[in-house]
Amino acid sequence: MMVKWLLVVVIISGIIYFFMRNKTIGSKKMDSFEGxxxxxxxxxxxxxxxxxxxAKGGYHYCSPECAKSKG
Ligand SMILES: [Zn+2]
Structure with missing residues (x-):
């Protein structure tokens, strides 16, 4: 009888852990999509x-070296 309740507790905590983990992974994915x-x-x-x-003079450059050179 006690084994049955122990199994229920293990399953419930397993479900809670699964959802908590899914939540954190989901929010991390959302952050990486920004910017x-x-x-x-x-x-x-x-x-x-x-x-x-x-950004310089209405154009975009990858480095200060490129921003300095004219062209
Ligand atoms: Zn460049």
Whole structure:
């Protein structure tokens, strides 16, 4: 009789653990989708993410070196 209740407790905690884990994985996925805009460097054509891009004179550059050179 006690074994039966122990099994129920194990199954319930297993279900709770499964849902908690799913929740954290889901929220992590949502975060990675944000800020994924890519810009092409005007100088060398390299694609850089929104966070790393250098905007200068209405154009986008991948690095300070590309931003300095004219073209
Ligand atoms: Zn560049």
């Amino acid at each position: 994924d805009n890519m810009y092409e460097c005007k100088q060398c054509g390299t694609y850089v993410s929104e966070r790393e891009v250098i």
